[in-house]
């Protein structure tokens with residue numbers, strides 16, 4: 441019985457943590473290279489979710505293709521938003537970029553509201569996602585295991601790319617010292633484009649599992665994952681890719697512990713407790729759990 | 741400008757915001773030369789290297805590299821054209837291994853047989869880098885980091901190697917080693933633009949030298965001519981008896 445509770449807890453933490461890890465990783469990829477906190481990241485997820493909705497409702501495409509196009513939409517919005525909105529302002533101050541990312545976020549939200557609908561739309565989810573699976577007596581929907589597996593695969597691939605390809609090594613160098621990397625011939629535009637493409641890719645994957653969990657998409661949906669990403673990043677460390685992953689899982693762990701231990705009268709204050717913990721992190725360990733090597737320098 | 745001139749800087753003005761750092765600098769470097777830039781702190785030595793390498797955009801003036809106007813070009817383009825700047829303070833990538841630091845230095849180059857051969861060649865110059873090949877750059881000592889920074893500049897086989905205070909903060913023995921290395925590079929016919937506060941040492945090995953002061957070139961010419969002027973030595977050149985502050 442105890443073992444079962446433990447297993448159920450582990451599955452909950454790992455599945456939630458996997459999703460959160462992917463969310464915060466997408467934020468930190470861009471931050472690492474550009475030192476930009478991209479407020480429009482939540483809308484990358486929303487764009488992907490809308491593509492899932494449209495293709496799922498209005499076409500008979502097989503699931504795999506729907507997912508693929510959803511992810512491609514995330515990649516495209518990442519790539520093009522950088523090209524159109526961020527690149528022209530990059531030579532200016534970092535503050536200008538921050539304001540730009542707010543603007544991109546709001547513009548996309550308004551576009552969804554006016555062009556699609558202010559109301560939420562039901563996103564079709566493949567039946568196997570919600571199929572219940574029994575492991576050692578614990579019943580859980582298959583999507584919980586799928587997100588864990590997907591995350592393991594994605595993290596492995598990303599680690600291999602960052603460690604063994606010249607592009608990955610250059611990205612790590614550029615996030616430590618952008619100017620020096622450029623002096624070595626690493627093109628600034630390429631680094632930033634790749635960071636936004638990876639960020640958009642992760643947003644696309646997140647959209648699949650996020651909309652499967654909530655079952656819907658609406659113009660403002662990006663806010664919650666963005667907030668989760670921020671919190672995970674504060675916990676794990678803004679300057680380290682592994683830190684952001686750790687932060688996602690730690691966040692899920694704390695959140696699940698709170699759900700289990702808080703008396704039911706306090707349960708509705710779970711988020712308040714979560715924020716208190718985040719503030720404690722900011723005060724006691726402002727660099728997060730994993731520090732990483734970085735220089736406080738903007739991309740010129 | 742003859743076709744032996746690899747770098748020609750004319751009337752270069754560079755500013756940091758409202759702070760004017762260079763006021764009309766003119767200088768040139770010929771193929772195979774070792775040219776040294778000396779001057780006290782804040783004279784504008786690093787600024788001129790950064791402007792040449794594309795890190796800083798000049799307000800006005802011209803920079804011609806291998807016959808092409810390059811003022812305002814991006815650092816990555818200039819690197820591709822054959823420039824390498826070994827920055828002041830080394831700026832190695834601390835969490836990357838020696839191998840990865842060198843790999844970034846060779847960015848845009850295929851990691852083929854000729855790369856492997858060049859690596860072996862670098863290891864003969866810097867045996868310590870072979871020993872530390874898989875260690876994080878941040879774990880190396882100051883001297884080793886400087887070796888790595890120079891090796892990272894050399895691995896792209898640059899047509900112009902710019903060194904910004906390579907002996908800064910190193911022990912006397914290591915300073916000797918760095919200067920021996922520069923002499924070795926010069927004997928290999930590598931064109932070098934060397935910024936040094938240790939002016940006596942730099943002038944001792946340079947073909948020509950520029951003396952910077954307050955963002956201007958105060959003197960230029962053969963090292964001997966500069967050193968013969970004792971006044972200048974005490975005021976600007978640092979070295980054993982003062983000025984090195």
Ligand SMILES: Nc1ncnc2c1ncn2[C@@H]1O[C@H](COP(=O)(O)OP(=O)(O)OP(=O)(O)O)[C@@H](O)[C@H]1O
Nearest residue numbers: 756759761779780781782783784785786787788937
């Ligand atoms: N980032 C910056 N912002 C504003 N002013 C700067 C900046 N960097 C350098 N300066 C100023 O420009 C002038 C030239 O600086 P530079 O770094 O080129 O000097 P340097 O000759 O390399 O000195 P050092 O021997 O200390 O390295 C100095 O007056 C310096 O204060």
Ligand SMILES: [Mg+2]
Nearest residue numbers: 785786787828
């Ligand atoms: Mg300097």
